[in-house]
Amino acid sequence: MRSSASRLSLWLLLTPFVLWIVLLVLLPHLQMLRVSFQVRESWDTLTWGLQQYQNFFTESYYWRTFVRTGVMSLFTTFLTLIIAFPIAWYIARLARGRSKGLLFMACLIPFWASELVRTYGWMILLRESGLFSSWLQALGWVDGPVEMLYNDVAVIIGLVYNGLLFMVVPLVTTLDGMDENLVEAGYDLGGGHGTVLREIVVPWAMPGIVSGCIVVFMLTLGSYLTPVLMGGKDSAWFTQQIFTQFITRFNWEQGAALGVLLLVLSSVMVWLGLKVTGQSLRKVMG
């Protein structure tokens, strides 16, 4: 009796979970994979083939953008980590009492605004008629308006900005739990700043570093808004090509193939990140 009741409750609780995962995650992704191998011969005949993937490798425009997006995302992730680490260290270890809470809050606040609002703010600052340009002219450093938007540097500034929270929060969380005696012991044993950082602090913070890097990399790789609005004509992002195939050209087969490739890239990078650092998805995400 008892066990049949618990069996029943297990099935009752399992059903919504299974429906969600199967209907919204697994089936759609399998279908996307299937469509990516379909080749449209005419408007109503389909065969199977690798046509779309061949297009990807033969059209240099596709794979160049793919590589570019991957490399720039890696760079953005690295930069975000470098920028966020001292801030997280200060909040977790050096700030005291009220100022600790306030500084942490200050890091959270910009992320209550949406990505669109944040990107828009950067556009107002960086564009030709923007604030930085006006300030530089007022200071007499430049003669005419300067365009700082629509290039790779602008895109990276925007992407790093978008990623910061997802790096600062896990870093603060892991650094907060570190025993200060460990660091002191490191210095007592004759370690310099560099050694202590490398041998004690970084290994301790590794779960936070990995979780931050995974999320930032994934968000950057999959972002559409910031590269489209802040990037120039030459700085295409891979998501832009997916969007074009689906929405503009209505070429779902090609779009699906590009989507699968992006998913493979992000999965491989996440997997590599976990493997290399010896972390598990459960530990860094859940």
Next chain:
Amino acid sequence: MIRSVPRSKLFDGLYLAYLIAFFIYLALPLTVTAVFAFNDAPFPSLPWKGFTLDWYFADGTGGRTGLFHDDGLLRALWVSAQIAFWVTLVSLALGCVNAVLFERLNFRGKEFLYLLMLLPLVIPGVILGVSILVFYSGMANDVSAAWGIELDIFRPGMTLVVMGQVTFITTLSTLVIAARLRKFDPQLEEAALNLGATPLVAWFTVTLPWLLPSIFGAAAMAFLMSFENFNTTVMLTGSDTPLTVALFNRLREGSTPVLNAVALLLMVGSAFLALLAMGRSSR
């Protein structure tokens, strides 16, 4: 590098300068967006032409249409609110069930299912949108071609947007609620059962009240995430464009201070909701 270890004055000075620079970098884009919502000029740029509320209240007579008279933006705001409402409702219900499933029950394959549950967090948002578009909209096309039945709810539009957002917001709400459930003392529930309550009554009178702060926090988070989402939404939206997509389209045409007005309104709204949720969950 910790308080008890002596540092040089120069290092301290540089560190402080870095901190200040960082927080300026953090605050600058949002501050200028907010400030230019009140600039009496047709473009959000310098010079400052004086304070105005036109970008909120102008009724179109002076060549300016403020946010509260801009039907397109108001309609998009309403679409976003509806989507966020449904996403919050569905992802909370799923989140509660998932939290109980993973925190209270033991079954074979639990670890594997937990990893599946985390999956949407490591799939790029655009891909979540694309896969749902391919599956459901494709199905609607096939059904229409084969039997002539129109499954309009599976065409790009509000239902698909809700489904796309629920996909990953459910994971987040599950994590928030499960974290709180983990701290719950099961003896409290057993006490209720010993006092004669049925499991259902015990759940509603003991466990659920304990979870309420986290449910409230998860609700605020789900609502915000849904309202602000762009990457998944843009792939699934039909003729009813939600606010982020509508703003994006406007931005591509060129920016006006009306966009700043909307942006400021969004910031204030989200800040209010976030503070409310934090106040509730810290109790």
